[in-house]
Amino acid sequence: MILNQFLILAALLFSVGVYGLLVRRNAVMVLLAVELMLAGVNINLIAFEATIRSALAVGQIFTIFVITVAAAEVGIGLSIVLMIFRNRSSANIDELNLMKW
């Protein structure tokens, strides 16, 4: 197995996530695209861990932290989307321009 095959797959996932972040109008779909980016990062970390094979499995520990923080972030993000939806009856992020000058 070549290291770059995993890195290029992770780069593909990350770029597809960036595309989804820029294009989607619904707030929940934007969060889905952010999850795609984090999945790409996880593949990267595990591939590097398999290459350098460190004594304490550092790459895998970092991946566990990324998964945990992503879960917390999704919880808070969806609560915020829920509050926005309660106040405006729409989760369309194009309409959130109250702070725009």
Next chain:
Amino acid sequence: MNFATWLRQPENWVFLLIGSAVGASAIRVVTSKNVVHAALYLVATLGGSAALFLLLSAEFVAWVLVLVYIGAVIVLFLFGIMITKAPLGREASLDNDRKGIAALTSGALFVLLAWASLLAFGSREIQAVGEGTSTALIGEALLTRFAVPFEVVSFVLLAALIGGITLARKDLTPKEEEEGGAV
């Protein structure tokens, strides 16, 4: 090594199969017209990446990913989709009108990342691993070398829990009339 010798190793067939499934599911997440389908394509992407972790002998992390991400985070997403009444069913207007420049930006980002990693690592190989990483090693690392980040992440989860509940609960209505009647 050229492509023929690369293809002769069985783990590379598995990688091609799973990797193409992961890539196709990822593209369908961002181009699907149905919101629930997009969440389910994300399940396929994450399941495929868990399989890639198994290929790289990170077994504990693969199953943690399946449990936490697919088992909890995606369910939370589906709840969020249902509760915020995201447009279920086919809807033509899920994307805004900036698709061209977004595709250009993400394409440029992909080319940059791929070119940088090819330049840096060339055809460096991952030595085949004989056995999986033991969970005892990860547990020992988490409690000795990484004890402080471990505790900090626990605080992050606690803050997320309290914050989520505070944000999303219904407002408590004051029971003034009831108290006025009782007095």
